[in-house]
Amino acid sequence: MIIWLLLLGLFTYLIVQRSVANITRTPVWVLWLVMMTPAFIWTGWILMNGENERMPVLLLFGPFIACPILYYLLIQWGRPAKSAATSQPGQPEATASQQRSPIPALDPRPVLRPIDKEEEAALQNCFPWSVYYLQNVEYRPQALICRGQLRTSPEVAYKTIQENIQQQFGDRFLVVFQEGLNGKPFFALVPNTIAQTQSQARLTRPGWAIGLLLATIFTTTLAGTVIAGVTEEQLQDNIGLLRQGLPYALSLMAILGTHELAHYFAARRYRIRATLPYFIPVPPAAFFPFGTFGAFIQMRSPVPNRKALFDVGIAGPLAGFLVALPLLIWGLAHSTPTELGETSSLLNFTSFTPTNSLLLTLLSKMALGSQFTAESALKLHPIAVAGCLGLVVTALNLMPVGQLDGGHMVHAMFGQRVGAVIGQVSRLIVLALALKVQEYLLWAILLFFMPVVDEPALNDVSDLDNRRDFLGLMALSLLVLIVLPAPPAVTQILF
Numbered sequence: 001m002i003i004w005l006l007l008l009g010l011f012t013y014l015i016v017q018r019s020v021a022n023i024t025r026t027p028v029w030v031l032w033l034v035m036m037t038p039a040f041i042w043t044g045w046i047l048m049n050g051e052n053e054r055m056p057v058l059l060l061f062g063p064f065i066a067c068p069i070l071y072y073l074l075i076q077w078g079r080p081a082k083s084a085a086t087s088q089p090g091q092p093e094a095t096a097s098q099q100r101s102p103i104p105a106l107d108p109r110p111v112l113r114p115i116d117k118e119e120e121a122a123l124q125n126c127f128p129w130s131v132y133y134l135q136n137v138e139y140r141p142q143a144l145i146c147r148g149q150l151r152t153s154p155e156v157a158y159k160t161i162q163e164n165i166q167q168q169f170g171d172r173f174l175v176v177f178q179e180g181l182n183g184k185p186f187f188a189l190v191p192n193t194i195a196q197t198q199s200q201a202r203l204t205r206p207g208w209a210i211g212l213l214l215a216t217i218f219t220t221t222l223a224g225t226v227i228a229g230v231t232e233e234q235l236q237d238n239i240g241l242l243r244q245g246l247p248y249a250l251s252l253m254a255i256l257g258t259h260e261l262a263h264y265f266a267a268r269r270y271r272i273r274a275t276l277p278y279f280i281p282v283p284p285a286a287f288f289p290f291g292t293f294g295a296f297i298q299m300r301s302p303v304p305n306r307k308a309l310f311d312v313g314i315a316g317p318l319a320g321f322l323v324a325l326p327l328l329i330w331g332l333a334h335s336t337p338t339e340l341g342e343t344s345s346l347l348n349f350t351s352f353t354p355t356n357s358l359l360l361t362l363l364s365k366m367a368l369g370s371q372f373t374a375e376s377a378l379k380l381h382p383i384a385v386a387g388c389l390g391l392v393v394t395a396l397n398l399m400p401v402g403q404l405d406g407g408h409m410v411h412a413m414f415g416q417r418v419g420a421v422i423g424q425v426s427r428l429i430v431l432a433l434a435l436k437v438q439e440y441l442l443w444a445i446l447l448f449f450m451p452v453v454d455e456p457a458l459n460d461v462s463d464l465d466n467r468r469d470f471l472g473l474m475a476l477s478l479l480v481l482i483v484l485p486a487p488p489a490v491t492q493i494l495f
Contacts, residue, residue: 012036026078034071038063039445068448115144119169123189126164132157132187144173144189147180154185154461158305161187162458174302177459179415185461209276216279216292217249223284223291224248227349227382244382249291251327251386253279259320259393260295266315270308273301290389305459306412310468313408314475317394321478324390331384332367337376344377346437349385351377354486356437359391359478361486365494374495391482396443398479400426402450406479411454413464413472423452430483437485 013032024031041063045055115123120137123144127134131152138145150157154177162175173189180186224245225235235241260277267274280293303309335352344351354360355374364372372378380388400406401423411419427447434440464472486494 009036009039024075024078026074031071031074034067034074035448037067038448042441042445115169122168123165126161126168127187128160128164131160142191146187146189147184148186150185154459154463157185158459158462165189175458176456177461178456179417179461206276209278212279212281213277215281216295217253219281219283220249220252220291221245223289224382226284226289227385248382248386251331251383252290252292252389255320255324255327255386255390256292256295256393258323259316259397260297262315262319263312264297266312267297267299270304270312271301272299272303272308272312274299294393303455303457305457305462306464307462307468309408309457310412310464310472313405313412314471317397317405317475320390320397321394324387324394327383328387328390329363329367331381331387332364332378334381335368335384336379337368337371337373338379340375340377348377349380349388352380352388353377355491356485357391357482358484358486358490359481360388361490361494374491395479395482396446398475398482399430399443399447400476400479401447402452403454404450406476407452407454409472409475412457413469416454416456416460419454420452427452433483433485440483 009032012035013028016028016031016035041059042055045059049055123137123146124134127146127148129151132148132150134146134148136147138147158175158177161177165173165175171192174192176188176190177185178188221242222245224247225242226245227248228244230241230244256279257277264274264277275298277295277297279295282288282291282293284291299312303312338351340353341351344353346353346356354364354372364378368378378384397404398406398409400410400419407419407423410422413419414422427444430440430447431444434444
């Protein structure tokens with residue numbers, strides 16, 4: 001648990017430093033301490049009272065509610081004061097979500113005019129009155145904010161104005177289309193530093209990607225031998241026993257690799273610059289026996305629209321789940337039912353309790369039939385372990401929070417602000433689930449430290465089509481099936 005707390009502390013510090021260090025004078029370590037307070041309190045309780053002792057509701061929910069409020073107040077207390085040069089009558093101060101978007105927030109530095117008077121007249125001509133009636137242009141330290149009335153569909157407006165500005169100014173500006181706080185869409189012209197650095201920056205390092213892939217295959221193979229029951233002494237006496245770790249390793253690598261490659265190819269489809277998948281090898285240990293922390297890709301250019309944001313977001317979980325499902329069913333069919341005991345849990349693969357997940361309950365019953373009863377736990381086959389981890393990866397990524405895949409999806413489906421509200425509600429729901437299934441407490445802590453506001457697309461106004469909305473709802477339903485414990489009514493029917 002101490003190791004997990006250290007890893008969580010490092011992860012949290014990186015998030016805080018990246019998200020708010022440039023918008024407040026409050027020291028990063030103070031904000032980090034506030035964010036880590038719930039984890040410190042919960043860990044202290046578990047160490048003093050044991051994992052089986054039920055935590056008081058006030059102690060569980062109190063820090064979860066109080067610390068975000070204190071965190072927000074500390075950020076606001078440390079914000080630089082607005083200068084007269086950048087403030088305008090009646091103009092509200094930017095929120096934290098605006099600070100994280102491509103639209104620069106109010107800044108105390110003097111306003112610089114990125115275009116001269118002649119170019120400003122040319123800019124007016126880039127906005128045809130029948131497409132977007134431009135009413136005023138606001139100069140910000142890092143952008144031009146163009147406000148007016150939308151006269152046509154968002155797709156036509158963005159395409160027309162983006163082409164006009166590119167024709168007039170070349171690649172000097174990124175054109176961003178967003179909804180304002182008043183619900184009216186506005187355009188922002190942001191100096192395009194990406195175009196200047198893309199030709200010089202090396203997108204990916206294939207050597208690193210291949211090296212990490214090989215290292216992760218090795219560490220997951222070692223983990224697979226442990227899961228298969230091979231002891232360290234047996235492995236030292238006969239190195240050939242490593243072969244017993246390959247079913248787990250290859251299954252897990254197939255799931256994770258398919259997940260990340262689906263993101264990669266979806267990004268390439270929309271001409272988004274993305275790196276190759278990078279795997280994270282971890283030598284198996286008692287506190288983390290799985291051999292890897294997963295894999296990731298990095299997108300190095302803006303997402304063009306909400307349709308692209310949705311497609312890139314859903315591609316990974318959907319593809320990974322389609323690979324994990326047959327592997328999981330096969331692994332469950334070759335698993336051994338055992339007697340349910342006090343140590344049985346979702347994290348104990350020698351005494352595994354599928355009933356803490358509705359989907360796992362249904363799949364276990366389908367794979368094992370009458371062998372699986374309400375009083376049964378399972379000794380999982382190594383491939384079933386890989387399949388369960390695949391479900392965990394799918395569910396965690398489908399969580400509709402911030403920059404997780406599910407966060408991208410709800411942002412694309414409902415808009416940036418509504419997506420942030422859904423993310424906040426989702427974090428509270430997972431915390432409530434942790435009261436029943438204690439294994440979800442770590443998820444609740446991880447989601448608590450993630451920002452709920454997702455980065456906007458360049459065209460962040462155009463809505464999705466009905467087909468994508470339906471697919472998104474199905475993906476969220478899959479999330480519910482994975483994380484929701486089997487209700488008593490279902491277990492009574494199955495058993």
